Amino acid sequence: MSSHYLHLVNMGFSYGSNRIFTNVSLSVPRDAITVLTGKNGSGKTTLCRILSGLQPHYAGSIIIDGNELKDISPQIRARQIAYHKQEPEGNIVGATAQEDLAMWQHQFCGYGQNDDAIAAAAREFGIEKLLHTPTWELSNGQRKRIGLAAMLLHPQRYWLLDEPTTGLDTINQQALLRAIGSLSAAGSGCMIITHDPECFARLADIRLHILDNKIKTL
């Protein structure tokens, strides 16, 4: 496993008087697959928001690839870390899956559109026939799969996956596991927020659990 990519040093965070994290310190290697669990409301999604830069008012220090998170520009951060949200709508900007996946290639990765790669990613998640369907006509699970297909187009980024199995049937859960495997093949990793850690048991390098405002290694 590579040297540590993500360092949290005495990280703390509160929503007003509602304390979520207190003095959290941990390190995660670049290519590790980390599974994070915790009860509803324990702060799993909040951690994703913090690590993706959406909640910059944390205490302590968060170092990503050698730089303090607060000091990394949004443009650079977006190329380093991808955040797959729980709600599929939060992951989709394009009017169709084709547009959405192409937009990722143009805007976030700075390289030209590759329709073959988009088609291959869509095929893996069973949405190849839906690439040109308006996203508002798709089911929740189908919209979810558009966001997950983006993983295959950008395996070099570190992915924060917030409850990625919600709404997925078993066939697409297998596709998700293969996509996570492709991150490892590209030397990258991810943090998976889940209520179903068994689903990722064979892939997990690190298991974390949020309890009482702390993140513990299991």
Next chain:
Amino acid sequence: MISLHTLSFRYQPTTPWIFKDLSANYQPGSIIGIQGASGSGKTTLLYALCGVIPAMIKGDFTGEVKINNEILTNLTLPQIAPLASLLMQQPDYQLFFPTVEQEIAFGPENLCLAPAEIQARVDSALVRLSIEELRHTTSAHLSFGQKRLVTLAALLALSPQVMLLDEPLGGIHPGLYPLLAKAITQEAQKGKIIFVADHHPALLELADVRLQMEDLR
């Protein structure tokens, strides 16, 4: 009782049927599991069972849904709500009020129940789903999973004849699965008819009948 009579729907004349000529009767106390691949139409069927199709979502719809001998297409959505209500996958679509308590009270308030009965229903729903500590929390400050519990509590407080649950376990900690299973079983024992669409067996195992979406075309 809910009766489905030759119920058919497709989004456009050129797209495949989601369900075709579906006829069935379900008695009070029934739990019906709906399963199928992602995109197979589970949510679409639930929309038809509560009148959202055809009232809000247009398409090629035929047949009828009757609850207690009322044909849903003859009713307005506010008239349907006490008969059949839906727990949606996206809780943000269903949360309107500043606090959890106000949210859960909204359904029974609209049934014009006595204040004491409204309070009792709110208290009961909070206890049954073990979310009493969220009573005065601002809904916008809840996590996704907490929002799902609150929307389910609101459904329990409204207490419609037919409860339509769209992936109720999505975003819920597994430690709470038995609590949800107990709540659903209790509702069935009270004579409610409950449809559960989910990929997870924890609730599908409660079902008396299972509908496989791919077999309904």
